[in-house]
Amino acid sequence: MVKQGFTHCLQMFPSVNMAATAGFYERIGFRVVRYLDASEPHVCLYMDQIEIVLTQSNQEAIVPNREVHGYGYDAYFITDAQEQMENTLRELGVNIVRPLSTTDYNNKEFVFEDIDRRWIAVGNKQ
Numbered sequence: 123m124v125k126q127g128f129t130h131c132l133q134m135f136p137s138v139n140m141a142a143t144a145g146f147y148e149r150i151g152f153r154v155v156r157y158l159d160a161s162e163p164h165v166c167l168y169m170d171q172i173e174i175v176l177t178q179s180n181q182e183a184i185v186p187n188r189e190v191h192g193y194g195y196d197a198y199f200i201t202d203a204q205e206q207m208e209n210t211l212r213e214l215g216v217n218i219v220r221p222l223s224t225t226d227y228n229n230k231e232f233v234f235e236d237i238d239r240r241w242i243a244v245g246n247k248q
Contacts, residue, residue, distance in 0.1 A: 205222060231246070
């Protein structure tokens with residue numbers, strides 16, 4: 123039986139250097155699968171229920187949403203284990219730009235910065 127409606131969402135990240143970006147995510151625990159010989163070369167990153175697809179950008183640098191639009195994250199990963207995730211990323215030397223707190227929209231979250239300066243929020247509704 124075919125399930126009606128949407129079932130998943132994945133994140134598309136253009137990258138100036140797919141190898142470097144993949145290396146960053148691999149270091150924090152993502153599994154990397156390269157499709158560099160495809161007609162549209164890309165790299166897939168997998169961790170738990172998250173999938174990120176890296177594509178090759180023709181730009182000189184990635185400009186994060188907060189710079190293009192004035193605010194906003196580039197992705198939001200949902201977990202109930204925010205404290206553990208923040209501690210793990212901190213131990214790996216990842217830049218935590220906003221420590222774990224409860225937002226004014228009632229999410230418990232923290233924010234880290236990836237190698238391409240994207241801000242990734244990690245949290246959940248309270």
